[in-house]
Amino acid sequence: MGTPDFAIPSLRALIESGRDVVGVVTQPDKPKGRGRKLEPPPIKALAERHDIRVLQPAKIKTDQFYKELSELRPDLICVAAYGKILPKNILDLPTTGCINVHASLLPKLRGAAPINWALIRGDTVTGITTMLMDEGMDTGDMLLKRELPIEEDDTAGSLSERLSLIGGELLIETLDALKENKLNPIPQNDDEATYASMLKKEMGRIDWSLPAGELSNFIRGMTPWPGAYMKLEGKLLKIFSAAVSEGSGAPGEALKSEAGELLVATGAGALKLLELQIEGGKRLSADVFLRGRKIGVGTVLGI
Numbered sequence: 001m002g003t004p005d006f007a008i009p010s011l012r013a014l015i016e017s018g019r020d021v022v023g024v025v026t027q028p029d030k031p032k033g034r035g036r037k038l039e040p041p042p043i044k045a046l047a048e049r050h051d052i053r054v055l056q057p058a059k060i061k062t063d064q065f066y067k068e069l070s071e072l073r074p075d076l077i078c079v080a081a082y083g084k085i086l087p088k089n090i091l092d093l094p095t096t097g098c099i100n101v102h103a104s105l106l107p108k109l110r111g112a113a114p115i116n117w118a119l120i121r122g123d124t125v126t127g128i129t130t131m132l133m134d135e136g137m138d139t140g141d142m143l144l145k146r147e148l149p150i151e152e153d154d155t156a157g158s159l160s161e162r163l164s165l166i167g168g169e170l171l172i173e174t175l176d177a178l179k180e181n182k183l184n185p186i187p188q189n190d191d192e193a194t195y196a197s198m199l200k201k202e203m204g205r206i207d208w209s210l211p212a213g214e215l216s217n218f219i220r221g222m223t224p225w226p227g228a229y230m231k232l233e234g235k236l237l238k239i240f241s242a243a244v245s246e247g248s249g250a251p252g253e254a255l256k257s258e259a260g261e262l263l264v265a266t267g268a269g270a271l272k273l274l275e276l277q278i279e280g281g282k283r284l285s286a287d288v289f290l291r292g293r294k295i296g297v298g299t300v301l302g303i
Contacts, residue, residue, distance in 0.1 A: 001024070001025040001026070001077060001078070001079045001080075001082040001086075002024070002026060002043045002079065002080040002081055002082050003026050003027045003041045003042075003043060003081060003082055003083045004041065004042055004043075004081050004083075005042045005160070005161070005164065006080060006081045006103065006160055006163070006164040006167070007026075007042070007043045007080040007081050007082070007164075008042055008043055008046055008164065009164045009165050009167060009168030009169075010078065010080040010101050010164070010167050010168045010171050011024065011043055011046055011047065011080075012046065012168060013168035013169065013171055013172050014078065014171070014172070015050055015052075017172050017175075019175070021047075021050075021052050022052075022053070022072045022073070022074060023052065023053045023054070023055060023069075023072045023074070024043060024044070024047040024052050024053070024054050024055070025054075025055045025056075025057070025060075025069070025082065026041045026043050026044055026047075026054065026055075026056055026082070027041055027056065027082075027083055027084070028056045028057075028058055029041070029044075029056070041056075044056070053072070055068055055069065060084055060086065060087065060090065061087050066089060066090065066093075069090065069093060070093060074093065074094040075094055075095050075096050076094050076095075076096040076097065076098070076099065076175075077090070077093070077094045077097075077098040077099070078098075078099050078100075078101070078171060078175075079098060079099070079100045079101065079133065080100070080101040080164075080167060080171070081101075081103075083112075085137070086098065086133065087135075088135055091133055091134065091135065096178070097132055097133070098132070098133040099130055099131070099132060099133065099143065099171070099174060099175075099178075100130065100131050100132075100133050100138070100140070101128060101130055101167040101168075101170065101171050102114065102128065102129045102130070102131060102138055103115050103126070103128060103160070103163045103164075103167065104118065104126055104127065104128075104129065104196065105125070105126060105127045105129060105145055105147065106129040106131060106138060106142055106145075106188055107138075107139075107188040107189055107190065107192050107193040107194075108192070108193070108194050109126075109194055109195070109196040110137050110138035110139065110193055110194070110195055110196065111137060111138065111195050111196035111197055111198070112196065112197065112198035112199075113196045113197065113198055113199045114126070114196040115156050115159050115160045115163060116156045116196070116199055116221045116222065117196035117197075117221065118150065118159070118196075118221075119150065119154065119155070119156060119159065119217055119220045119221035120217055120218050120220075120221035120222075121217070122213070122214070122217045123150060124149065124150050125147055125148070125149055125150060126147070126148055126150055126159070126163070127145055127146050127147040127148050127163075127166070128145065128146050128148070128163055128166045128167045128170050129142055129143075129144070129145045130142075130143040130144045130145075130170055130171060130174040131143055132185055137195075139188060139190070139193075140188075141185035141186060141187050141188070142185065142186045142187075142188060143174050143177075143183055143185060143186075144170055144173055144174050144177070144183075145170075146166055146169075146170050148162060148163060148166060153241075154220060155220045155221075155223040155224065155240075155241070156220065156221055156222070156223055156224065156225070157223060157224045199222075199225070199226055200226065201226045201227075203222075203226060204222045204226040204227050204228050204229050205229060205230065206218070206219075206228050206229065206230045206239065206302060208230075208251035208252035208264070208265070208266055208267065208301070208302055209251045209266070209267040210266060210267050211266060211267050211268035211269060212244045212245070212266040212267075212268060212269035212270055212271050213244055213269070215242070215266055215271055216242055216243065216244050216271065219239050219240070219241065219242050220241075223240050223241070224240075227240075228240075230252070230301050230302040231301070231302055232278065232295070232301055235278055235279040235280070236278075236279040237276060237277070237278050237279070237301070238276065238277045238283075239273055239275070239276055240274075240275035240276070240277065240283060241274040241275045242271045242272060242273050242274055243271070243272045243274060244269060244270075244271065244272075245263060245269065245270045245271065245272045246269060246270060247263055247265055247269065247270030248265060248269075248270070249265030249270075250265060250300060251265060251266055251267050252264060252265065252266075252300045252301045252302045253265045253298060253299070253300050253301075254295050254296065254297055254298065254299045254300075254301065255270055255297065256297065257290060257294075257295045257296065257297055257299075258290075260285075260286060260287030260290060261286065261287075261290075262276075262286045262289070262290060262295065264301060272286075273286050274286055276289045278293065
């Protein structure tokens, strides 16, 4: 059970390991782009290439979906970023249980967006945890863990890609250990738990009163989605990358806007904006962006 690109290495690893994958459950196709053309989840194409049955229920708490899933007679359900909480009757369906590939070192960052929040919080290390699923939000017993250092230039996109590969590897290690009866489930310490809430588009708005370091982490954690943004002359301006720099002024004030360099004051220090995209335009380096659009020194961004 999985939906985005993050889930692909886990499914691929199951297929390549010779496991009998009897079905893939993913979310329904969704309209995208200006033409609102229906686009399938990334995991669906991989499943269909291997002639694996695909189920795409709009709701999973229905008798019809439970019947379809039961007909597959699963020994085990593996979950990687499916995007919906499984009800008890589905958790109890497979004879061996349900195993989740979660993109954090549990019990830290339980929830829907652990990769984004690891960056926003300024963490230097994250990882993958495989766990036995229960009715809670990522509260089940932990099975295996693997750490991954967070690089200074990581975004949520690049970090997700690297973690997804580890997720596929660790899932197979977990299943091998399960088969050999070598797993030792470890209960989570709820007192150490933190929560990674689901992101929404409006959460990407840049607050220039924050320190430059925090804003840099925020931009990395919001890239590529939902995107860190502000307003410039009434238009949405997205920031894809920035670097901490020196400087002071009113939060959001353009301190330098020449020679291909756009420097903006924050609550403490300044940010050098490196990649931008104005509403209706293309993603550009600051150098190219400034050739086509003047931003005067003293202009306050974000209004």
